[in-house]
Amino acid sequence: MKTLSLALRSLANRRTTALLTLCAIAVSVALLLGVQKLRTAARDGFANTVSGVDLIVGARSGQINLLLYSVFRVGDATANVSWDTYQKVARRSDVAWTIPLSLGDSHRGYRVLGTNLDYFRHYRFAGGRELTFEAGKPFADLYDAVLGAEVARALGYKLGDPVVIAHGLGNVSFAQHEDKPFRIVGILARTGTPVDRTVHVSLEAITAIHVDWQSGMRALPGGRVDAEAARAMDLTPDSITAFMVGMQNRVMTFGLQRAVNEYRQEALLAIMPGVALTQLWNLVGIADTALMIVAAFVVLAGLLGMLTAILTSLNERRREMAILRSVGARPRHVFTLLVTEAGLLAVGGVAAGVALCYGLIYAAKPLLERRFGLFLEPGGLTGYDIGLLAAIVAAALVMGALPAWRAYRNTLADGLTPRV
Amino acid sequence: MPRRTRPAIEQLIALLVLSVAGGTAGADGMHAHGKHVHGEVTVNIALEGRTLALEIDAPAAQTLGFEKSPRDDRERAAVKAVDDWFRSGRNMLGVPPAAGCRLTKAEFTPPKLGGGHADYRGSYLFDCAAPEALAWIEVWALRRMQGLEKAEVNLVTPAGQRQETLRGGAVRVTLR
Structure with missing residues (x-):
């Protein structure tokens, strides 16, 4: 002392x-x-980039590749998942909900995601936080868009502004879907996840803007379909990029994963996002x-x-x-x-x-x-x-x-x- | 160290066999097999409510020590012992006694030995009276495996999904 x-x-x-x-x-x-x-x-x-999702299903490639394009919007899919297969999985009794994901277009460097309203209902991040709206509401009309917080901030958008989606992923793209402009109806609150850097539209909208496109080119003037005419068409997509699955019971997760991975009609891969995130984290x-x-x-x-x-x-x-x-x-x-x-x-x-x-x-x-x-x-x-x-x-x-x-x-x- | 060299040779053979098998599997395009890596065991554990589910997928090379059809009585006895073990689901898992877990269902189809690769796949359900007491789970089954390099444990719990790799005789995963 x-x-x-x-x-x-x-x-x-x-x-x-x-x-x-x-x-x-x-x-x-x-x-x-x-x-x-x-x-x-x-x-x-x-690890909390995505939570509450039990499986992510996409074309067969690598675990990390599928995770990167479906969740982090990095890289591309090797192939699509057919709509029939998606419906088959979505209707299974052990599946509680699914979120379809359709990627491939962009808006001024930000990815455009075609999905449905289940996205706003079921997507969770940071240990169970729900997506909330900073302003506006989910898309209701065919040409409605919901922006992530970062997109709205960086590009200075507010509700009601028009948005034209570019075909493909280039920052400056010459192929614009300018004949079918979207209107901003919602801006999401910041999540700290790639959701912030995403423009969300409905799956039908993705089909609609591509109805008169063939092999990556817009049809000649005679064969074009205008925005209003597209509304009358059947806009069910032929395929989607990937989809997320929520199970009725978590114990069934492995069973569905095996069923998807061994599915014979289509080469699919089902990953558990938490497991793939662990593997990705081991790398980074x-x-x-x-x-x-x-x-x-x-x-x-x-x-x-x-x-x-x-x-x-x-x-x-x-x-x-x-x-x-x-x-x-x-x-x-x-x-x-x-x-x-x-x-x-x-x-x-x-x-x-x-x-x-x-x-x-x-x-x-x-x-x-x-x-x-x-x-x-x-x-x-x-x-x-x-x-x-x-x-x-x-x-x-x-x-x-x-x-x-x-x-x-x-x-x-x-x-x-x-x-x- | 004679025990360590044998699996290495087996792995090499497995690699050669796999590369040939891979070529033929690619031809019909669609058929997907689960992966089969000698020395590697996959363990799936899921917990929801009182139900604890366990799946073990191990190459016969790890459970039996061989994947060919048994030739003599000793090998036939070994096959029977492992089959009985997988069928019973006993001593697959260790959990804190306070959790009060009881095996309610065991599913196992014996693999076809002698037709190339063979895998032991068992799936088990437990009913746990106090699932909140499940602070950890020990995969005791790994202790009976031979030439085990690593076990990939996929965990699905109310806290989320996770993967842990067990090596060098480790059998415990914590659940928090």
């Missing part, structure tokens, strides 16, 4: 250096903890490990700063040590004193770092959600966090032993004859 108060007073005597050292440790700890919190948030956000998760390693080195730099500060102070403190020895302190007391100092600096730094990190998270939370759709739930310190912090203090104590050992040796050698 005596050593502790002595260490505290000694630090108070050199408060500027001590405070600066403490700040360096605090900043590095806040960074490490922040990276740790961010990567947990990123991983959870990633390397980046976040790298970030963590960098943060760990920053902490190491902070601790080295502390080590330097204590070591440089040793010379100035020869007199202090000598006085301590003269009033009966043993060399091991001097050793303990210096290790305690390092410990105090580390504990103080860690505490300040945790406070700093949480302060920053609370301050930046609204911004992160609004701009990046990153839902940061700071939560408490997890066991892993506490382990990390304890490791930092332990490392500080070990490092503190170095100057302590020097001082110990010095007090043995110098004794009471300091050269002032």
